[in-house]
Amino acid sequence: MLKFLCGCLWWVGATFGTMAQATSVVFLNPGMSTETFWVSYGQFMQAAAKDLGLDLHVRYSERDPQNTLLQAREALQGPQRPDYLVLVNEQYIAPQILRMAQGSQVKLLLVNNALTPDQMQLLDAGKYPNWMGSLTTNDEEGGYLMLKELLRQHGPVPPNGTLELLAFSGAKYTPTSQAREQGLQRALREHPEVRLRQLVYGEWSRQRAFDQATLMFKRYPQATLVWSANDEMALGAMQALNGSGRTPGKDVLFSAINSSPDVLQARLQGRISALVAGHFTLGGWAMVMLHDDAKGVDIQRHGGRERKVKLFQLIDARQAQRLLDLRGREGDGVDFRALSAVGKPAAYQYPFSLQMVLK
Template sequence: MFKVLCKWVICLSLPFWAVAQATSVVFLNPGNSTETFWVSYSRFMQAAARDLGMDLQILYGERNPQNSLDQARELFQRAQKPDYLILVNEQYVAPQILRMSQGSGVKLFIVNSPLTEDQRALIRQSRSSYSDWIGSMMSNDEEAGYRMLKELLRQHGPLPAGQTIDLLAFSGVKVTPAAQLREQGLHRALAENPQVRLRQLVYGEWNRQRAHEQAQQLLQRYPQTQLIWSANDEMALGAMQAARELGRKPGRDLLFSGLNSSPEALQALIDGELSVLMAGHFTSGGWALVALHDDALGLDARRLGGPDWHLSLFQSLTRDQARQLMRLGDQVGARVDFRGLSAQGKPDSYRYPFSLQLLLH
């Protein structure tokens, strides 16, 4: 009896977090385990999980949607299931995973690539069947696509009346909602600037080598091209390599835009070869963990702007900001007080201040 009593005294003397089981989360990362963007995305999430005291497991899909589906199926069959599953609607896998999850008790949260309108319409018809789908967190992809072209045109300078300018565009995987939204932003900017002639839009599938091969052909087919819009940094870097091989000078007679913040892209911006670099959405997984941490505490997402957050995470980096991110490197998440961002103990008026600026202060 004395031993039992001592055990209880010891437990009661420890802080709550030391004896309570940590909130467990699995993230189905759709990218390759060697892919710069998705690795940096995971590292930021790991920094958040450490600070928040959450148990995070990351499973890479290696750019194969079937892998993500198989991983989800195995997860829902586990004896010890996680509290939360974070997934990306890459190549439209989300509805299948939502269907698999029914009755599992695992709460689902979607990041980065939203459900399409058709998918949402189908799910709305039977939303009660998906009661474990608790929310989503998306970045401003359409706005990012729009601003990339607008910024390219600003840097190019005004065109004389009646003069046109040729543009090439490299989008990602055609069946990825994020790529589609960035394309929509591009087309919105084109509609506002009829002097820009989109000579061709191709799908580089986020891949540097594929974009390099496509750019080799396109730049010879359309030699008057002055602007190149890319839906990510890898494709921009591949197209830049092709331009150099053809005797063009990135940042001078050919202006490039890209998106993401790989070290090579940051350096290209600093060096003036990349004219526009939008970045910030690699943070969304970490911010999602803050929201799930608060959900586990029983806080109401609706008073915090949720459960479906649309965040303005993308911003056009300056060279100074690129240098800051370069200096931070893999430790970029170490500068963020994730626990301090929690809504616990905050007034009802509190809203999450999620922004790239939290890393650059």
Template sequence: MLKALCQSLCLSLPLAASAQAASVVFLNPGYSNETFWVDYSRFMQAAASDLGMTLRVQYSERRADLALTQAREVLQGPQRPDYLVLVNELYVAPEIIRLSRGTGVKLFLVNNGLTDSQAHSVQAQPDKYPEVLGSLVSNDEEAGYQMLKALAAQLPAAPGAVDLLVFAGVKTTPASQLRVQGMRRALAEFPQVRLRQVVYGGWSRQRAFEQAQMLLERYPDTRLVWSANDQMAFGAMQAFQALGKVPGRDVLFSAVNSSPEALRARIDGRLSVLMGGHFTLGGWAMVMLHDDARGLAVGRDGQREHSAPALQLIDSAKARRWLELLEQDGHGIDFHRFSAEGRPADFRYPFLTSPVEY
């Protein structure tokens, strides 16, 4: 009788209530105290909570060897997740894809997808590399382009040649490479801007500070500084300030990231140009995994690889608004609103077509 009652109750439960929550592990490539990657994980967790999913985050502290060790433990452990989300930082993705073969864990790449050469190699060896569920990257090339264009537009008319210094991230990160490509595309439109040197600051404030000190000895008349993230911009800024140069007046700085420090610097004018918003990619990936777990096609457009225009220019008004929203989990977003669940067949994810306004 008790068994029959239990069966009756179980059968009467809605499918969503009786189904096990989709489980996700995110291999976060950043430091566990790094503002951007901590905010990134926080946004993912807000999405997971909202969508009824479980999420576990592991930080690899910007070490490829640790990322691979963590991936191996997740994929070969006794309690494997439904999904493993990873970033192709330091080119670790192909090996993790290989490790996933036969595990039943679906892989999804965010922020840094496979390079063209990696993709060709993976596709050419299907017996070695299983197919990944998909990828979601940002508009990094366009962001690099827009950032320099907006920076150069603030120069006074006909100033003569203007020296530019560029602080890229790391050579083995696709997002960094794409931002630099975009910068070079914009450079062709401003013949008065003279690129003096591109250095790789490794996303580090201290390293960029040390590099800027040396570069200022070579190029003391530098007026423009383009940086692939906020930490390198602040490191370079420190070196210029040590020589009495005022950011926003004597030197114009640009940066990527929407950390509170960067937003405040945009408001007070120390940063003349700021791009941000790509910390949301992990949250949008959770929406797509939520849909996949319910049998809905993630590649609704017939594609596995997707790009979202997440990076957008942040003016001082938007910076003030974002500072307030950062206090709210997930920027106060209802993630169900972006899901394909209950939508018509021609529904397309809104975050893939236009920047999400907050």
């Protein structure tokens, strides 16, 4: 009996010892805990963490930067500090968290929104040895691709003819939103026949975009193109168009970014003409890098400190159906361990892409 009890205690101790040794990660999710994009983002991260043996905790700010700062303080100055803190420079809050992290021994990685050039100039990177850099997507290209695809589907414009465009950007003080808007402006420079009648900041919100679009469609009844920096705003604007008696996908062409079930269905039904997606996978790829760093890999040798991954791509009907079929388990078929740089040559580059999910 004594041997049995000792054996049990040894097994429990070994089990908890293994658990305690798992590399711990906290992700400060800037979105709502009911927000489709950020929930799917966190789910993909969890799938990666499980495959890689990481202990991941996702904390939602509910779109309140003050909540993010409070959560960061708890993670960085509390009694149970993680090995890594992953955060988003939403509303420009990253420098405050970097300063907060000084002396904590917690390593920090920025995703989605990196530091702005102005923030980089103001911060002395040498003061933050635990700051690992950033992992972002090609947001500018995403904004560019949407308008180009809208124009391709619209077809040629008669000589001296014009097209009227309405645009819904995200949050004014978020680098991701600004980058997508820059992509829009690049496409506009290439197509002088397109007249941008109005650009508004929908704050990523379906209801806000609905309210804005209701007024804009009355003000600009000739508008035939709508560019939206995310899916929620596109869906809100489409709802407003329905109220005017016109049909999305026929009378007015819409674009969107993201891969929520609603927008994927709209793409399949032809109500969304140009859909761009892929960046919900970014957090999962970040988990691969943190796993490698914890294993002693110099991840900067495999892509640099400020890393931009080409994740955005146009989603056709077949791919939209595939993403719908995978909903909630997009990471199940991805071998995250195989993507690790552990044991790979110095020239190895992480092959992160949406195709790993769509295959």
